Amino acid sequence: xxxxxxxxxxxxxxxxxxxxxxxxxxxxxxxxxxxxxxxxxxxxxxxxxxxxxxxxxxxxxxxxxxxxxxxxxxxxxxxxxxxxxxxxxxxxxxxxxxxxxxxxxxxxxxxxxxxxxxxxxxxxxxxxxxxxxxxxxxxxxxxxxxx
Numbered sequence: 001x002x003x004x005x006x007x008x009x010x011x012x013x014x015x016x017x018x019x020x021x022x023x024x025x026x027x028x029x030x031x032x033x034x035x036x037x038x039x040x041x042x043x044x045x046x047x048x049x050x051x052x053x054x055x056x057x058x059x060x061x062x063x064x065x066x067x068x069x070x071x072x073x074x075x076x077x078x079x080x081x082x083x084x085x086x087x088x089x090x091x092x093x094x095x096x097x098x099x100x101x102x103x104x105x106x107x108x109x110x111x112x113x114x115x116x117x118x119x120x121x122x123x124x125x126x127x128x129x130x131x132x133x134x135x136x137x138x139x140x141x142x143x144x145x146x147x
Contacts, residue, residue, distance in 0.1 A: 062079035062080065062081070064079060065085075066111075069094060069096065071091060076093075087099070101113070103132065105123035105125065105128055105131050107123065107130055110123055110124070112124050
């Protein structure tokens, strides 16, 4: 090594800088790590889309729910596409959008349609708050398109 030699003049000219073996190895390592990172991101994107459930063509899951039409009084089992369907539904008998989910008291067995949007639904007969949706009858007729 020679001390006191100024290499700045060489570095200012294009094409005159020769890279050492160590510098070339560092550049190759950075390129390989960058390519591996891009490949991992691409693999992650491919897995995300490959593992998505099919849209449309697969079997539809139907959630049965007992509904009561407030317009005509018809009580039937509706097949809902999601368990959090928006009510009221369209009645298969009268065509009005007035079919609400029927609830059942776990204490006395009373089936009812709650009034309004209460945070906690209570039975109108015994005032118990142990209520849930009414179970759909297994032999009940299926409606035509109440989703």
